[in-house]
Amino acid sequence: MTQNTAIAYRAAMLDSLGDPAEIGLTDCIRYFEDGLMLVENGKISALGNAPDLLPQLPQGCEIKHYPNALITPGFIDTHIHYPQTGMIASYGEQLLDWLENYTFPAEQQFADRQHADEVADIFLTELLRNGTTTALVFGTVHPESVDALFSKAEQRNLRMIAGKVMMDRNAPEALTDTPRGSYEESKALIERWHGKGRLHYAVTPRFAPTSSAEQLDLAGQLLKEYDGLYMHTHLSENRSEIEWVKELFPQQNGYLDVYDHHQLLGERSVFAHGVYLCDEECARLSETGSAIAFCPTSNLFLGSGLFNLPQTEQHRVKVGLGTDVGAGTSFSILQTLNEAYKVMQLQGVRLHPYKSFYLATLGGARALQLDHQIGNLEPGSEADFVVLDYQATPLLSYRMAQTRSIEERLFVMMTLGDDRMIKHTFVMGEPVYNRD
Template identity: 55%
Template sequence: MSVTTRCAIRGTFLDISHPVTTAGELPDAVRSLEDGVLLLEGGRIVALEPWEAGQRWIDAATPLHDLRGKLIVPGFIDCHLHYPQTEMIGAFGEQLLSWLEHYTFPTERQFTCPEYAAAIATIFLDQLLQNGTTSALVFGTVHPQSVDALFSAAEARQMRLIAGKVMMDRHAPDYLLETPEESERQTRALIQRWHGRGRLNYALTPRFAPTSSPALLEKVRQLRAEFPDVWVHTHLSENPEEVAWVRELFPERQGYLDVYHHYGLTGRRSVFAHAIHLEEPEWRCLHDSDSAIAFCPTSNLFLGSGLFNLGKRWAHGVKMGVGTDVGAGTTFNMLQTLGEAYKVGQLQQYRLSACEALYHATLGAAEALDLHDRIGNFAPGKEADFVVLEPAASPLQVLRLQRCHSALDKLFVLMTVGDDRNIAQTWVNGQCAWSREQKEAAA
């Protein structure tokens, strides 16, 4: 379908209608239409209204997609994952630092080959769409060709994507190291080639403080000053051993976050993955600098890194989205990831509701990425990215749904027993970019 085509979607809709600041406000922010109609034109949302009122938008020239029985939510926004690690998902038995050494670095070595990078980029983006994810903030490898391959594939799919090449000059195998000067030169060229091109944007991507010398971090600072509208994407306080290592490497700094803050890397459009083992001054710095966090429950559990504190996130008013963090994360599916987030909360006496979870995966994530004026809900004028959920994709779900009384009830069930089978369609920029029915018919 051309993005200039006008069309209408009928079904059950659920979104977060406005930004929220505390967990208690979330129910008032939820918009639920049991029988609604969404009008699209030119890849953007024109209106979302109840069916009776919205019929006035539809004439004989407007195609109507009747999706009654389906639950339609804004496209999921993944705030942290690594596309080169797609093929090593589920690597056994390590915690963060040894996991990097034994699995991650050897896998990333293969991305010296542009053809290899292109093949993995295709698989990666297909997995995102198959799981209802329409936008993402993504790590490449140290190789510029890894970013070229990913952006080229995303551009062909009209996806909104932020990505960057890893910047890394120490404490990694020689075959992945670069000099600060090489990193700066290659990163600048990538920014000039891709940043702001269609729905693509660039993120400065120092892997994490231990693999970044002061000289490299100074280069990142200079690039951010030169290109102030790019993003910063890195890791923060994921693992206790990692935190201790940062203190050894940067004894002059007040803590892990202070390393980044010192080099001017906090602020709007700065996204720090994990942030599990933070001290109070770091929480305050994240808030005061308008930085954001990516909560990655599946990878935090898989690597035994710790439990992210959702209550402190609200208490300090820090922006936050959810990340699958593939390949330490064990699924591309945001429903399953939110189910793991619920369990992380339960272990800390925090009750993550379905409406709060939806916020963190859609509008809250868009706020964390500074894209809330473009994506995140069904507000008029926003880009038409959404996912069509099949609530009853298995006999167990059919049975369970008999006791659901609202769209939020259905969403919570999908968070706890759902998976990629529940993704019926994924729409990107006003077009159906993935359909389970079409895929099964072609198989």
């Protein structure tokens, strides 16, 4: 699409207007069976029923029509590790052994910029192939890993948030830094990339056991020195991990309090997992505006546990969805929602498809403080969107023919859908993936 060109897209249209837990199921979804969306200069300029908007289109405006398809905002992944792309589907361990036997050896390769460039390309291609247009991403301890990812993301004009891992203990020597060295390297990356185009920097201590108190203090200092930074780490994923944190930080009142003590909670702080949180921790997350990335696929794959979504709803904690590749076994947000439904079923809770869709789009945008720019189809928002093919597979096509509502269609997509459903992915109005 060239500058100043308007293109209209006609299809069924769906976006989320809010959290069903807060505003109810009736008002949380906006849906047009025969919808039209006008995109100009990378942003959505109009949205509504096609018969109402067609007469108002600019003269000569191109119209792209997608029958048997649904247009939604691009998916948002609030926790993923790009260096683990090559070790996805690694057999047989729980969290701490999995890190030692698979993750750390894979991450050591990212001292090589050429390797980092190659993996970054594969990683971003997979995201777009699965309809994910924004992600909060772990690099490795090597600054080269972040330079590679941001360079490749900038070329594609993607909204990406990432950071260098800070890790000064309890890891292989080749993957450890020092508190001051990590601070200086992070600072240089922030000044090089944060706020450049659609890129944002996340201060990224891996998790409390691999950072000393001094390093966590310096992570908090970075957050004070620069506006708009994110903080991205892990929290309460695995019972053995939690016990380890208690041993390493006996003076603190629990896992979250370690981060709180070092002033790492805030509106742009995202904690992956949160499987084992008490009510006091949920209340503190809510009070500080911090968010949780719900990672059902990896929680099941590593046998970590079942995330208590109703508990976070009760305390109004922001929650987004994370694939957590490579412990997560799919880049597909649709497949991740499939697993999220099962996690809730095992706890006697039904995850409504509207809530699932919220987590994958607007919920993720709110967790990242970006809902004024992405996560919906509101006029003025950035035109990051996907075209979902109702007839992507023979089974989907047959099953969709039996559905009677958008609610039922959403659930079928989230149960049977995967990367094959993504017909097109658009970023700032530009086509960046075409399945065919």
